[in-house]
Amino acid sequence: MDDLGFSADQVKSNAKDQARLDKRSHMLKMHQRFGLITAVPLVLTLFSGGLAGEHSTSSGGRNFHAALGATTVGLYATTAYFAIAAPKFAGTPTRGPIRLHKTLAWVHGTGMIMTSVLGMMAYNQKQNGQRVHGIASAHGAVGGITAVAYGLAIASVSLKF
Amino acid sequence: MRLPVAVPIALSLLAIVPVFPASAAGKDWQLQESTLTYHVSHPLHESEGVSHAARGKGVCNAGQCDFLVAAPVKSFDSGDSNRDLHMLQVTRGAEFPMITVRTKVPENAASSSSIKLDLEVQFAGHTVQYKQVPFQIVVKADQIRITGTVPATLTDFKIDPPSLLSFAVKNEIPVRLDMTWHQ
Numbered sequence: 535m536d537d538l539g540f541s542a543d544q545v546k547s548n549a550k551d552q553a554r555l556d557k558r559s560h561m562l563k564m565h566q567r568f569g570l571i572t573a574v575p576l577v578l579t580l581f582s583g584g585l586a587g588e589h590s591t592s593s594g595g596r597n598f599h600a601a602l603g604a605t606t607v608g609l610y611a612t613t614a615y616f617a618i619a620a621p622k623f624a625g626t627p628t629r630g631p632i633r634l635h636k637t638l639a640w641v642h643g644t645g646m647i648m649t650s651v652l653g654m655m656a657y658n659q660k661q662n663g664q665r666v667h668g669i670a671s672a673h674g675a676v677g678g679i680t681a682v683a684y685g686l687a688i689a690s691v692s693l694k695f
Numbered sequence: 696m697r698l699p700v701a702v703p704i705a706l707s708l709l710a711i712v713p714v715f716p717a718s719a720a721g722k723d724w725q726l727q728e729s730t731l732t733y734h735v736s737h738p739l740h741e742s743e744g745v746s747h748a749a750r751g752k753g754v755c756n757a758g759q760c761d762f763l764v765a766a767p768v769k770s771f772d773s774g775d776s777n778r779d780l781h782m783l784q785v786t787r788g789a790e791f792p793m794i795t796v797r798t799k800v801p802e803n804a805a806s807s808s809s810i811k812l813d814l815e816v817q818f819a820g821h822t823v824q825y826k827q828v829p830f831q832i833v834v835k836a837d838q839i840r841i842t843g844t845v846p847a848t849l850t851d852f853k854i855d856p857p858s859l860l861s862f863a864v865k866n867e868i869p870v871r872l873d874m875t876w877h878q
Contacts, residue, residue: 537752538752538763544792544793547789552790555780558780623780629776630776632775
């Protein structure tokens with residue numbers, strides 16, 4: 535083995551790196567699990583959007599939609615944490631479907647923040663008896679785009695294109 | 696009276712002795728190029744990881760050659776860096792960074808177009824024997840190309856099957872070897 539020409543670094547066992555790999559895999563498994571769980575309230579939030587547009591200033595449907603949205607954001611943040619905090623390995627360039635997954639994360643990450651802010655604005659406007667107006671009226675569209683980007687992000691690492 | 700006879704004999708022996716190491720060295724084999732490919736099946740994916748980083752040698756003695764082929768686990772490239780790092784984790788590639796394959800081949804094996812070999816594979820901290828694995832042999836000038844597939848499985852090496860969306864990969868992970876050796 536010694537005279538095959540491999541460097542000492544190549545053949546040396548590295549328990550520390552193995553521990554980091556184990557931690558990375560565990561965290562990404564949690565990322566995957568929470569990501570799938572998050573998809574459930576996300577879809578329900580989309581479908582309950584129709585209940586939030588009533589003229590009543592204390593709409594139960596609106597509160598239900600808001601509660602689902604808040605649940606989605608909480609689970610989404612947990613999902614994101616596991617991906618962001620997972621150990622990184624220097625010198626390992628990102629290649630393959632994971633590149634699209636990460637690019638889409640920027641889209642749905644931004645979308646999730648914007649949807650929440652716009653949703654709160656729309657909620658307050660409705661609570662004050664106003665019609666949803668201004669930038670808040672983009673809440674539904676931004677939420678839809680966010681959901682599509684999220685679905686594509688899941689598909690990008692689940693299906694082979 | 697005997698001395699003049701013994702001297703030429705001794706001289707001729709001295710002349711012959713250096714020939715053996717040179718001859719033996721000429722029969723050793725070096726791995727010139729190689730492609731090692733593992734195949735993994737998942738209900739949603741079929742994927743392959745390829746390594747060209749293997750190195751190997753074959754030392755021949757008394758009609759038999761001992762071959763050793765080794766490759767770093769991290770040298771396998773599936774085209775997906777996330778999958779490669781996960782593969783490295785499940786196979787404990789940082790703890791056991793090398794895959795080695797050892798086998799014995801009769802020195803006259805190049806005279807046939809196929810051969811069955813007993814392999815000893817060290818991987819993921821375990822050593823597994825594969826008996827009578829068929830290989831094809833193509834001889835070209837001073838090169839020999841050997842191809843075959845090691846019928847490896849995850850359970851052979853006590854590797855927990857990775858899963859995606861709760862579906863585990865299949866237990867079979869055949870590894871195709873395509874190696875060109877030269878003397």
